Amino acid sequence: MADKRKIKIKVEDLTLIFGKRKQDALALLEKGVSKDEILKKTKCTVGVNKANFEIKEGEVFVIMGLSGSGKSTLIRCLNRLINPTAGKVFFDEHDITRESNKELLETRRTEMSMVFQKFGLLPHRTILENAAFGLEIRGEEKQKREERALEALETVGLKGYEYQYPSAMSGGMQQRVGLARALANDPEVLLMDEAFSALDPLIKADMQDELLAIQSKLHKTIVFITHDLDEAMKIGDRIAIMKDGVINQIGTAEDILTNPATEYVEAFVNKVDRKTIITAETLMFEKNTLVQMAKDGPRGAIRKMRTVAVDVLPVEDENRVFLGYVWLQDLLELEKEKETSIEKALKTNVPSVYKHYSVEDMLPLITGIKYPLAVIDEVSGKLLGLISQTSLIIEATRFGKKEISELKERANEM
Template sequence: MEKIRIENLSLVFGKAKSKALKLLENGKNKAEILDATGCTVAVQHANLSINEGEIFVIMGLSGSGKSTLLRCLNRLINPTTGKIFINNQEITNMKERELLNIRRKELAMVFQHFGLLPHRTVLSNVAFGQELQAVPKAEREAQAMETIELVGLKGYEQQKVSELSGGMQQRVGLARGLANKPEVLLMDEAFSALDPLIRSQMQDELLILQEKMKKTIVFITHDLDEAIKLGDRIAIMKDGEIVQIGTSEEIITNPANDYIKSFVENVDRSKIVTAGSIMFAKPKVARLKKDGPAGVLRIMRESGTEHLPVVRNNRTFLGYVKLEDVLGLKNEGAKTIDGIIREDVMSITADTTIENMLPLLSKTNLPIPVVNEENHLLGVVSPTSIIAESTGMAKTEIHEIIQKAIEL
């Protein structure tokens, strides 16, 4: 279900906004508009939809507009044009009192540099938002203790935040964001100030927390590895424009342009690309009760293969038959293929990564069947495709290498 929607949102800084917007509509880029008007286009024509319960990552290099766009979501910055919807309610022109209510109940923000009060205790910092809302002390501290425990800081509640490490301070910031039990958590470069090891740990802990909380999280980062690790979906920005939105796998396997291609070229594809992306869907099959040896040989001849997956009529996967075995049955005058099905075949699911498929290549030279939970055949992944995705080599190159190896 949709939680947040942005429609044609643009944000321009400067005095000549009308002129800048007109130039933007006429296709002028950010640099041309700055030169002509002195105005900076921070965000241009942003359109996106964020689903309830997903971690949606907005990423890009410095100056891409990602943090600015985030601040439009809670109207810390007001967009120049466009609309923002939370729970299908437009907040773009909402009055201050209504907006304050949305911020208190729906949205919370976690900042890059924590934004904590160093002279106060952990408990006092976490309860600070509710203190501003005049929530009674006992009630707000009880709520704060719940979130302190949730983020793994139980026992530290009476320590001043200035006495804590960077990673622990970030936990305090996260706990404060969660204390009001918001539906949406906005995280602006929340882990960027941390050392690499602590940063990785915080990413892991956020994912564990998300399993429990099921919050809608909008996460800003300039780090592609972080975006891939955390994001259910990713939006990549450049010069204020959203260039591509998709899962990490969609972006890596089908980059929208050369900019995205260069952005993702050094990513370890084997950890991201799955069988569902590279499988050959609906391959030719032999049907157990319908296709006898003669029929199977005809299918093999038409498809140019020496092995076929065998399924029942409901596409339940049973195993493979090989050409030499089928020929033997035909010469014997057999009418069915029951006795030659090789059942000792390892299958995978559509979400199996290349990394997890590679070990299977040492155990089989057959295409690897991809099945669903009911063991219905969805497709097959060829060894050539697995090697191509993991090495970046062209399939023709791999085929030539295999042929030479066979000849030797």
């Protein structure tokens, strides 16, 4: 289904060059001269090289890459903390690169908020005062800004801590305050630059979960910068991978894992735990032959099996809800007994999955069965597709021996 959300941010040929001879460097860049060669000839560094992308309203768009890839430079161009050398940044169809300083200040105050890696809290102010600081700068009346700040603190799970000081809080809690301060402004766009990178792994995972929970309620447009591919895969609706100022690929986690666009991207994603990313939606085949409970008797079901050369088929009811499977051998027995209904042959105690199930979730379900896994709609119960055991086994061969052993242990426990 096509994504009908409007485009919130559009970036066209965005380029940033550091150094005194920017125009000379830009002219060389237009001719296709490499970043290293431009540095030699002009002593200028290409930070971002002709970035082009669109971000939909309510999307979590992750920009990732290693140190020096240009990701943090790029996000600072979106709100013009750094002025780009060339290119355009459209926010709701108006070009931020053409805004006056006064217009830009208003955009930053009302439409965009930024969360940095370093928390930047004011140590002599309470948590409530820190969360309300952006509104104070904006000139909001005290009662109103404190009400908004209290709502934001509750959203990030810090209700009851409003009169504490930053020194009494852990790193994770301080980062929640930073997030609350950004949310209190009620921005349309949230820019997050390595926001969780300074946290230890457990707190980092908690903050990722917290962000996803907040996003499910508020549906902000979020641009998130990270060097951690697992983090990008976890929180991003789409991911842009950068190297040397160039965007190598943009896509969903599965797009990037299954169809890496460059050798660099392929090398990057080889480190990712595929079994937690590849889902039922990717592996299923959709054009299924089904037996209809209300219409097909044993003979009709057998005919369908012979047409597609299989000995088991899924069954649906009159509302197209998945019921289970019937096997050829059982149908042949019913035919001999002159039965006109397939009800006695229907096996309903079969596992099914939703399209978001990962390979890790599905592998234990195929232990001891000899039929495909049904992928059903989470709401209607209708059959969306089938996943063959072969597909899952092929994915399993990509895992290490330790991972496969762990999955077998899980299967035995079920």
